[in-house]
Amino acid sequence: MTGSTTLLLISLAVSGLLFSLMMIVISRLRSPSPLERVPLEVLSPAARMQVEVEEWTPQQASKRERLLKPFFRRLQRIGERLTPAKNIERLQMQLVRANHPGGLSVADFLGLRVLVGILAGIVAFMATFSQYDVVMALLFTLISFIIGLYLPNSWLNRRVRARQKAIARALPDALDLMTICVEAGLGFEAAMQKVTEKWQNELSEELQTALNEIRLGVRRGEAMRHLAERVDVPEVSSFVAVIVQADRLGVPIGNVLHTQSAQMRMRRRQRAEEEAHKAPIKMLFPLVLFIFPALFAVILGPAAPRIVQLLDLG
Secondary structure, three states: OHHHHHHHHHHHHHHHHHHHHHHHHHHHHOOOOHHHHOOOOOOOHHHHHHHHOOOOOOOOOOHHHHHHHHHHHHHHHHHHHHOOHHHHHHHHHHHHHOOOHHHOOHHHHHHHHHHHHHHHHHHHHHHHOOOOOHHHHHHHHHHHHHHHHHHHHHHHHHHHHHHHHHHHHHHHHHHHHHHHHHHOOOOHHHHHHHHHHHOOOHHHHHHHHHHHHHHOOOOHHHHHHHHHHHHOOHHHHHHHHHHHHHHHHOOOHHHHHHHHHHHHHHHHHHHHHHHHHHHHHHHHHHHHHHHHHHHHHHHHOOOHHHHHHHHHHO
């Protein structure tokens, strides 16, 4: 059982490596459309279809693209059949929150899931066919295929969480800069533009997307709500709710930004203290599994021969 588990882990590791290579290939094959930087809620149905499914003509595509694109399209259709409609909607939101890594659309990601699952199944079958019977080899192939289907989802969820943490960390500093700009006489949109010009991070990208929405004719309150929905960060949602309320009531934006900046810094400090309190518990298992056995070996190792002699004499 230990050997089979090792083979399964090796097959999953190889599948992860192949998944990384396929991400690089797809990101080079597919150039993201400029429309992807605008939220789907703002676009017309025809524009949404253009973002989701791009048409490649033989004259514009290279030889490599003409060979690989039909294969990817078939994988995309298989992925759409294997995925429920609710999961597709959730996956679309996850891709938006991850800022479409590699320029992936929903169809591309579904095809990539099927590809990773097939590669994981092939690797598992090749690793187990020579050592086990056909039934066990097929069983490991099926398990590897199912696990391979969910490997891209795990990678995407990690990208989303990392991006959300980066946005939460950058928000207090961005509010400070916006407060200074508003107090200096700039408007709210101009202050957001200053943040996007000074910094190049996840938060500045989302603010630039919100500014693009406003320039397309979307009301500021709606654009800020779209911002909160895209990032799904509690701090950003709270900030957007206060800004929308202040805009309705006519409260000066400078005072609101100053108050929100102080609150966000307090939340960031509390979050850092919470992580510091969790650190001893997270360090407990590595200490017990790795550090303590090494200490016992160093301390009791020199006395081990003497103890063995005493036990033999007794």
